[in-house]
Amino acid sequence: MGDIDVRFYLSVLLRRLPLILLCVAVTTAIALVVAVLLPRSYQSAARILVEAPQIPANLVRSTVPISSLGQFQIIQQQLTTRDNLVMLAAKLDIYADEKEKPPVEYLVKDLRSRIIFEQTALTSVDGASVFTIGFEAGTPALAARVANELATSILSSNQKQRTDRAGNTLEFFNDEVKRLDGDLSRIEADLLKFKNENRDTLPESLAFRRAQQSTLQERLISLEREESDLRTRRSLLVETYMVTGKYPTGEPLTAEQQMLLDLNKALADQLTVFAESSPNIVALRARIAALRGKTVPAKQEGVDTRAQSGLDLQLSDVDRRIDAIEKERVQIAEKIASLTQSITATPATDIRLNALERTRENTQTQYNTAIAKRAEASVGQQIEARSDGGRFSLLEEATEPQQPMRSRRRLVVLGGVLAGLGLSFAIIVLLELLNKTIRRPSELVQMLQTQPLAVIPFIATPNETRMPPFKRKLNSVARAFSYR
Template sequence: MGDIDVRFYVSILLRRLPYLVAITAVSTVLGITVALLMPRVYQSTAKILVEPPQIPAEMVQSTVPTSSLEQLQIIQQQITTRDNLIELAGKLDVYGGQEEKPSADNIVKDMRSRITFDELQMGGPTVFSVSFQADTPVLSTTVANELAALILRNSQRQRTDRADDTLQLFDDQVSRLAAELDMIEADLLKFKTANKDTLPESLEFRRTQQTSQQERLMALEREESDLRTRRSALVETYLATGQYSNAGPLTAEQQMLMDLNRALAEQLAIFSENSPNIVALRARIAALRTEQEPQDERAANKKTPSGLDLQLADVDRRLKSIEGERALITKSIADLTQSINATPATEASLNALTRNQANLQMQYNTAIAKRAEASLGKQVEVRADGGRFSLLESATPPEKPMQSRRRLIAAAGVMGGLGLGFGLVVLLEMLNRTIRRPTELVQLLQNQPLAVIPYIAAPNERRAFQLRRGATAAMLLLMVPPQSLVAIHHHASLAPSIENVASPNSLGAKQHLPISRDQL
């Protein structure tokens, strides 16, 4: 602080004080002029109440779950679109009092700056406010009420439209699922008809039927074996005894001969012809036949062999019937086996179709239920029972204008003038290379002089300098009225909107004063 020459800087400030005062005065007058010429701005506000749903959500679920704040934001974006703002300005003749109509871009920008949406905290139901600023109370009120009406109309239309869209969505889904369900049911019926013999629901029946047919086939084989044995026995008995089983009781010799023939047939199935057992049996049978021949001749005179023929014919007919029945049963068993083997593949395809049908049926039932909910939700929205916006307070013409920024603009003019004045002083001092202090002379000579004698001006030079400085200050002061006129003209040409009026361009351009080096 000891190196700072306070008296020197104070002398500079006093010497440049006329410039500082003149520039500050000009800027202050301009700021006050602009502040006084600013038009009065009136703001009207309409209040909108967000009513809660009249029907509890537990009873009827609304199809428009958007919150009130989100819904207001959506409506705000819809209202402040370019086309809507231009249409609103033209409908209410917002710029009708101006000689030259602003461009569409300026209208949109100005309208958006005038419209204000706010959420009011009232400790109870949600309340929103919509405000509009204009240069007359009537215009601000008209536009604010029109904006409130637009919000109410758009809110109701938005909720009903969304409810309609939701219901239409489920209607389309139900129609589509119904068509797909009919199609898959037709495919399922066609598949069952084409594969009726291999359906899984008849598998147990076919297996039971297969087992029954196999048992029947085995029974036929046993019966056939018995019939063939009986036929052989009849023939052998007749050949051995000359009688058949139904001719009467057999004698002991005939019974023995029949037993031996049966034993011979059984032994032939085991042993060869040269076996001792076979040879012994044949010898014994031959001996019995020799003894029996006289008795057979006597019996032949009394009975005919027609009974044997009848029994053999009956046995042959039964054997033929068994053969035909066995062929049918064999074919039936083969068909049943084939259908049983094909059942797994049929079951897999049928399960796929049934699974698709079940899925579609479940989706169809869900869509039907949701469509019923959407239909009920639409009725709730149409009746405005699911929550709505209502006008709580209409906008009224304000009695007083808004608190403008006149004081701020005037203060900005004063502060700007001071800043420009000090800036000019600093600039002039930076451009001034005159040696005014001994220290500056020492710095220039790089040596300490014996003595420094200041410049002593003559009386006429001092008076001339004072006259030049006074003339410069007078010129700066005389520039105030023209600058005021320029500000008035600039304001009149840019008055369409508050923002344009308050823009920095209306304060005029900076004035650069031509100051010669002689004046310094």
């Protein structure tokens, strides 16, 4: 033990033993009084069975994603909120025996300490759990009543929250279907309006318009060819009349008339190359004039009105047909220009049309998805309405306990004994610190700063000799140490 003087400290304890016993007796008596006055406490508990979904999730999936255990934990937190605890205390008159209504902060803290939530072992292999909901109160009836009220609140809250969530999910998808249906109708109306406004440039009619454009171009070429033939015919009529003095009737021409006709054609060809003063032109005109004088009598040129009227009729028919061709050419040209313009504008129309159709397809896909989700939400709501998605059931309701909770009186008494020991030790230490009497050689050495020559032992008196051995021994030990 080193430098510790065990015998000295034992002598001090023996000398102060009455003080120790007095302190222990006083604190123990106080603890006994407190233990007797301590109110009895009763605890009652209800048991709730949390079952797994009744319908397999691979067949029908509930629209409430939270698990039953998670749902129970949420409800637990909700029940122990400030407002709910205040309402619970007011509803069941938990503090009816109190003279004054306790403060809200104390009420909430006290109720939270008295409410018990415990999860016991699993009762089945399907994931079912059993939860115990208990309450501690001063009377058995109050403990059972509060525990049953908490269990009922848990059951009703679970059913309400799950059905509300399923109902909210169904309502959301109903609104989503309604919104998407409106968007789809609006997009289809815009698409129809766009097609009506751009029906001439729609891509589905592009092949038809190109074929129509090709047909009109071929028709235009045919009309140009016909017009050329008519103009050639008209020139032939005029030329023949000028050469022969009559319009062609199908009769064969004489050699002179044929030669005159050829010379006129040659003159027309030469005029495209030579000028009027060219010798070739002058010679050709002289030959034509000489030959015409032989073939066309002078009196016949101005007198044959019948030939003139027949020529006019044929020329009129030719001119009327040429005018009709010209008008038709203008119309065809306008149609070709319109078709060309529509064909040129088709790519831009196609891009805008594709954007509208793509928007409609995306909206249609969303609409179909929302319809499917709404069907699932409707089934999920039915599941939750039947409590098949994760059932909470009351396995055992709380009853009034027959015996109080395990008493804490023993602990109070034991605490009183320990408190007495601690108080006595503290008083002894304080008294020893205040006692300046020299009782040991070490204290004498410390005071004199020198070593004594000898130590005189304790000598018993005649009275002490007559004492019982045990008491005499105690006195001798105590006195010996006191002298030291």
